[in-house]
Amino acid sequence: MGKATGFLDYEREMPGEASPLERISHWNEFSMPMAEDRLQQQGARCMDCGTPFCHYGDMLAGMSAGCPLNNLIPEFNDLLYRGCLEKALQRLHKTNNFPEFTGRVCPAPCEGSCTAGLIGMPVTIKSIEKTLVDRGFQEGWIKPEPPLVRTGKKIAIVGSGPAGLACAAQLNKAGHEVTVYERADRIGGLLMYGIPNMKLDKGTVQRRVELLAAEGIRFVTNVHVGADIPGERLKAENDAVVLCGGATKARDLQVEGRQLNGIYQAMDFLTQNTKSLLDSGLEDGAYISAKDKDVIVIGGGDTGTDCVATAIRHGCRSVLQLEIMPQAPRSRSADNPWPQWPKVLKTDYGQQEAAQLYGGDPRQFTISTRRIISDGQGAVQGVETVQLLWQTDEEGRKTPTEVPGSSVVRPAQLVLLALGFTGPEEGLLEQLNVCRDSRSNVMAEYGAHTTNVAGVFAAGDMRRGQSLVAWAIAEGRKCAREVDRYLMGGTQLP
Structure with missing residues (x-):
C-alpha cells in the first residue's frame, strides 16, 4: 500500500489554485494540475495501516465515516505510487462511476477517516481521484463500453443527478434498456445546475453524459414526470421505475x-x-x-x-x-x-x-x-x-x-x-401511492431500495434526504443491484 515510509518521507501537498483575486474574474475551475512525480509522492503517503477506515463507508454516531462508495483507496494509491496510473483508474472505477464528480465536490469523508490523519495530515485522496480520472479522459483510457447482450427489460429512471446516473450506468451494464427522465433542459440534476461552474465545470458533466449515451442510455430532457407524463403511465410502460428526483423542496x-x-x-x-x-x-x-x-x-x-x-x-x-x-x-x-x-x-x-x-x-x-x-x-x-x-x-x-x-x-x-431542503416535492409520489417516512422522504429500506409499490424503487436524496454526492452514487449503485435482482431473479452487479 504505497511506500512503507511514505507518510514520513513526504508532506501532504495539495494542487495549486489560482489566487482569489484572479479567479473571481471568471467562471472557470481554478485548481491547477499536479506534476506526475509529485502526485506519485502523494500516493506513496498511503500507509500500510492494516485496517483502512478510509473506505469504511458507514455512519458512526450519526456522522459519516469513510467513503460511502467503499473505494479501494489503498489499492489505487499503491498503483499510482508504482506509476500504474491506468490500472489505478480501473481500480477506482470498480466502485465509483464518477470520480470526476467526487474528486471535485465531495467533502472527502475518506480523508477524515485516514489513519495518517490521526497524528498528522491525511492522504490527498480527493485530488488523486480527480487527477486520475481527468488523465484517463485525456489519454483515451475511458471509452464507451456498451453491453454485448440486451435483456429486453425496460427501466425508467426519474432524475438525472448522481444517484440517477449511477443507477442508469449500472443497469445499462447489466443489459437493460434504460431511459433517464430530467425536467430541466440539460442532464445532470444538481451536478449541472446546483453547483457553480467554477466548482464543477459543466463540460465535465457533459463529457460523462455523452459517454453514458454512447453506451446506450437514453436521456429525455424537458419532461417533468408527474406533470408531462403521469406516474401510472410511466409505470405501465416499463418493467421497473426508479425514483431519483432528489430532495428539492427548499426550507x-x-x-x-x-x-x-x-x-x-x-x-x-x-x-x-x-x-x-x-x-x-x-x-x-x-x-x-x-x-x-x-x-x-x-x-x-x-x-x-x-x-x-x-x-x-x-x-x-x-x-x-x-x-x-x-x-x-x-x-x-x-x-x-x-x-x-x-x-x-x-x-x-x-x-x-x-x-x-x-x-x-x-x-x-x-x-x-x-x-x-x-x-x-x-x-x-x-x-x-x-x-x-x-x-x-x-x-x-x-x-x-x-x-x-x-x-x-x-x-x-x-x-x-x-x-437546506425538507424533502422531495409532491406530485409524482402521490400519483404512484408511494409511502413516505416521518421526514417526507420516500420510504425504502437502504440496501433494498424497494418501495411499497411493486416495481418502484428509490435512491439518493429522495430516499435518504439531503446528503453527499458520494452517498447518492453509492445508493444508485446499490439500487441498481436490487432492480436487476427483481427483474432477473439474481444479479452479478457489484
Whole structure:
C-alpha cells in the first residue's frame, strides 16, 4: 500500500489554485494540475495501516465515516505510487462511476477517516481521484463500453443527478434498456445546475453524459414526470421505475417581510446563473444579479458558500453569510473522534475570495434573522438580526436565547436563503401511492431500495434526504443491484 515510509518521507501537498483575486474574474475551475512525480509522492503517503477506515463507508454516531462508495483507496494509491496510473483508474472505477464528480465536490469523508490523519495530515485522496480520472479522459483510457447482450427489460429512471446516473450506468451494464427522465433542459440534476461552474465545470458533466449515451442510455430532457407524463403511465410502460428526483423542496424562512421582492431561494439563484452562463455567457440577463448590491446569504454549508462566490463574480458591493449555529472548533472536539468526519472550522473558496476582496471572512455565527425590512416600495432594504447564545439544558439539549440589546439592521438589496431542503416535492409520489417516512422522504429500506409499490424503487436524496454526492452514487449503485435482482431473479452487479 504505497511506500512503507511514505507518510514520513513526504508532506501532504495539495494542487495549486489560482489566487482569489484572479479567479473571481471568471467562471472557470481554478485548481491547477499536479506534476506526475509529485502526485506519485502523494500516493506513496498511503500507509500500510492494516485496517483502512478510509473506505469504511458507514455512519458512526450519526456522522459519516469513510467513503460511502467503499473505494479501494489503498489499492489505487499503491498503483499510482508504482506509476500504474491506468490500472489505478480501473481500480477506482470498480466502485465509483464518477470520480470526476467526487474528486471535485465531495467533502472527502475518506480523508477524515485516514489513519495518517490521526497524528498528522491525511492522504490527498480527493485530488488523486480527480487527477486520475481527468488523465484517463485525456489519454483515451475511458471509452464507451456498451453491453454485448440486451435483456429486453425496460427501466425508467426519474432524475438525472448522481444517484440517477449511477443507477442508469449500472443497469445499462447489466443489459437493460434504460431511459433517464430530467425536467430541466440539460442532464445532470444538481451536478449541472446546483453547483457553480467554477466548482464543477459543466463540460465535465457533459463529457460523462455523452459517454453514458454512447453506451446506450437514453436521456429525455424537458419532461417533468408527474406533470408531462403521469406516474401510472410511466409505470405501465416499463418493467421497473426508479425514483431519483432528489430532495428539492427548499426550507423557507418564516419571518416578517419574507414576501418582499429581492428574496430568493439559493438554488433558484444558482440555477438561473448557471443556465444563463451556459446559454449565453450571462448575456441574456436571465438570472438574478447581485451586481452593485449588498448581499446577505442566510445559511451556511456548501450552498451558502456557492452563493457567496457567485455574488462576488457578479460584482456585488458587499456580502455577508449569516449562520445560526456557533462557529465550529479548529480541531476535533471530544465528542467527534476519529474516524468520524471532523466537524472543524473550514474556510472554503467563497470565504477565501470574500476575505481577499472585502478584508474579512463573510461569515458571522450565532446570528438569527428577526425580520426583513422594506424600502417602502415592496423591495428588501435590510435585515434585522439578533445575536444568539447557545446553552445546554439539564437534559443535554442545546437551545438558543437572544442576547439582549444585540439587534442590528444590516443593509441588503438581495437576500438568499440557503437553509437546506425538507424533502422531495409532491406530485409524482402521490400519483404512484408511494409511502413516505416521518421526514417526507420516500420510504425504502437502504440496501433494498424497494418501495411499497411493486416495481418502484428509490435512491439518493429522495430516499435518504439531503446528503453527499458520494452517498447518492453509492445508493444508485446499490439500487441498481436490487432492480436487476427483481427483474432477473439474481444479479452479478457489484
